Amino acid sequence: MKNLVGGGMLAAALFCASTAQAENFTYEVTWGDVNMVGGIGADGTWGRGGTVSGTYVTTLADGGAINGTISCVGMDQAPSESVFALTLACDATREGASEATAIAYGCNYLGERGPDTALGCVGGIRNAEGDAAPRLGSVTMHWHSATAAHGTGQWYE
DSSP, X not given: OIIIIITOOOOOTTSOOOSSSOEEEEEEEEEOOOEEEOOBSXXXXXXXXXXXXXXXXXXXXXXXEEEEEXXXXXXXXXXXXXXXXXXXXXXXXXXXXXXXXXEEEEEEESSSSSTTSOEEEEEEEEEOOSTTOSEEEEEEEEEEETTEEEEEEEEOO
């Protein structure tokens, strides 16, 4: 599940601008340890869940930066049972914010399934804070090591 939640990955940029215009951003996440629970199947990896938290830095199109924290829960999916190998639900909270931005990711392994394989993720974001709330958008994330991910996103007008 490094890659479980790892993949969830992610994530963070989302985390938050407050203007009502479309806006692109990039982000980098530094993940903590993934805490795994459960798991069935021959090798114990199907239906396995986990949690992970970390910090993020989002860079907005205008060069501004936003820092914050992210927490995710995720679950592995049985092989050939869904479009994504992992699904993640995350909350990202920027410094000084009272509410989190919600993120939903779907992730797949970028190579052979396993704890050391990078994940590629796509997802949606929703921010309920600010004058333009709710704000919706989309994100991508590349969880490329046990402790690091980066991605892109766009808030929609």
